[in-house]
Amino acid sequence: MRDLKSIRFLHAADLHLDSPYKGMKNLPNSIFKDIKESTLMAFNRLINLAIDQRVDFVLFVGDLFDQYSASIKSRMVLKHGLEKLKEHNIQVYISFGNHDYRMQEKADLSFPSNTFVFTSQSVSHFVCEKHGKPLAQISGFSYEERDVTEKMVGQYDAKDNSLYHIAMLHGSLQSNNDHDTYAPFLLNDLKGKQVDYWALGHIHQRQIILDRPYAVYPGNIQGRHIKETGKKGCYIVDLSPHQTQLSFFPLQEVMFLQKELELEGVNTIDDFLHALEQYKDLLKTEHEKIFLRLTIQLDETSQIDVNVEQIEEILNMINGPEEEEKYWVWIQDMKVNEDISYNRVELKDSNQFAGEVIKTIDEGKEVEKYIQDLLRHHTFKKHIHWNLDEVKDEIKEEAERLIIKELMKNGDDHAD
Ligand SMILES: [Mn+2]
Structure with a gap:
């Protein structure tokens, strides 16, 4: 004892x-x-x-x-x-x-x-x-x-x-x-x-x-x-x-967050900005610094489509004032209506072209090989400081998502 x-x-x-x-x-x-x-x-x-x-x-x-x-x-x-x-x-x-x-x-x-x-x-x-x-x-x-x-x-x-x-x-x-x-x-x-x-x-x-x-x-x-x-x-x-x-x-001093946000009845960019500001206010507290990745889904009643250039502009506008703040919410990136869901395992096993794409992505281990020209480019080197180990998987996932999204949009089996 x-x-x-x-x-x-x-x-x-x-x-x-x-x-x-x-x-x-x-x-x-x-x-x-x-x-x-x-x-x-x-x-x-x-x-x-x-x-x-x-x-x-x-x-x-x-x-x-x-x-x-x-x-x-x-x-x-x-x-x-x-x-x-x-x-x-x-x-x-x-x-x-x-x-x-x-x-x-x-x-x-x-x-x-x-x-x-x-x-x-x-x-x-x-x-x-x-x-x-x-x-x-x-x-x-x-x-x-x-x-x-x-x-x-x-x-x-x-x-x-x-x-x-x-x-x-x-x-x-x-x-x-x-x-x-x-x-x-x-x-x-x-x-x-x-x-x-x-x-x-x-x-x-x-x-x-x-x-x-x-x-x-x-x-x-x-x-x-x-x-x-x-x-x-x-x-x-x-x-x-x-x-x-x-x-x-x-x-933690800075909290990293990934959030999903669903918005209804957004018909103008004004509506969109307003909703985003509101959401940010909700997250904002007196004592936190939040670094955020946001995925926004607009429902069918929403009449607008927000493109990539607009997203960049919106983020510049929304983030701008945060630079002066002691406690801040910084939206690092934002995706709008890009939520495509697919059963990766099923798709990979299928005989659709998308299945071939996923197989190829899984087999190709070295992302470096495909982006080495980019990595060596002096403008890229000046502005981007990637730790390749950290972003490698993300690049692959993002590439897959973009390709599958386009394929699904066009109908995979559509031959022309
Ligand atoms: Mn460790």
């Missing part, structure tokens, strides 16, 4: 503090500046939260930095935050992940004495004390190379059963094909270990994948692009011998 005091800790992962947000450089300065600083603002909020909530310690499970430059500013903000925690006797445990592997050497980081860093790629542990008494074993490892593809779970062993055992693991479920699979594990692997809480990292979407014991991805603390939507933050965990309690706290 364990006779332990309860502990409270903060679990965060994938901070990517130095995210460059390269793909957004063509936004107006004020908006871009807010986005570029968002990860650091969210981090400062996290530090204050840890202090307000009087946690015993904080866990950062991998990808503290986005890339190996680890900008000077992000390092300073991190150090300042850690020192603030030290003033409040809060300990910090850090492991590095696939983005910031070997960061300790690369960025020549020095941390205050409250901060413990896992440096080895083999699992090791620290014992965390409270009021001079050992309370928890915290196990973890850091990536020494970018690809850790071996299974790591087997190495997590409880050294002393009278202590809580908290395991930090940056990796993914073996079955997860959406992400690069690092340090893969099965749910059963996690269940089979003497661990009270699996503090996971790597997947940016918040999720609890197991509740006995808890295995939790807190997600990142700030979205990094339009696909990382909604609230982002961390968990405060209360662990006692008999129960585990989790509370999520949002920390």
Whole structure:
């Protein structure tokens, strides 16, 4: 029987503090500046939260930095935050992940004495004390190379059963094909270990994948692009011998959102603008910065059609005043009446031409090949700063949608 005091800790992962947000450089300065600083603002909020909530310690499970430059500013903000925690006797445990592997050497980081860093790629542990008494074993490892593809779970062993055992693991479920699979594990692997809480990292979407014991991805603390939507933050965990309690706290500075809007009886551009303004007002609050992708569907009673040039003009007009605002709603892109739905699997199997198109798209893996001339063009290079890895899938999806839409409009089997 364990006779332990309860502990409270903060679990965060994938901070990517130095995210460059390269793909957004063509936004107006004020908006871009807010986005570029968002990860650091969210981090400062996290530090204050840890202090307000009087946690015993904080866990950062991998990808503290986005890339190996680890900008000077992000390092300073991190150090300042850690020192603030030290003033409040809060300990910090850090492991590095696939983005910031070997960061300790690369960025020549020095941390205050409250901060413990896992440096080895083999699992090791620290014992965390409270009021001079050992309370928890915290196990973890850091990536020494970018690809850790071996299974790591087997190495997590409880050294002393009278202590809580908290395991930090940056990796993914073996079955997860959406992400690069690092340090893969099965749910059963996690269940089979003497661990009270699996503090996971790597997947940016918040999720609890197991509740006995808890295995939790807190997600990142700030979205990094339009696909990382909604609230982002961390968990405060209360662990006692008999129960585990989790509370999520949002920390994001800028919220990415994708919304669908249906409009009725829109007969003029004036109506359209009015409806859009109204919708924006609805989203606007006193304390949020919202970066939005909007899909608008006009019903049959609407008499207008809004073309691409008009959309651009409308967005310029609607977004313009936001540059001056402290809290803003920025509509990054807007699609009108482009909602075509088709059963992709069925269509692919059919003998229609559209099926051939989908097959070809699925087989052609390298988008780069088709856009390399564009990427090399000096005007393009000057204005567009894509991170190709981030936009690749989107380009493919968009291309497919446009082609299928045209085909459906013209009637697929119509021969002329
Ligand atoms: Mn990450």
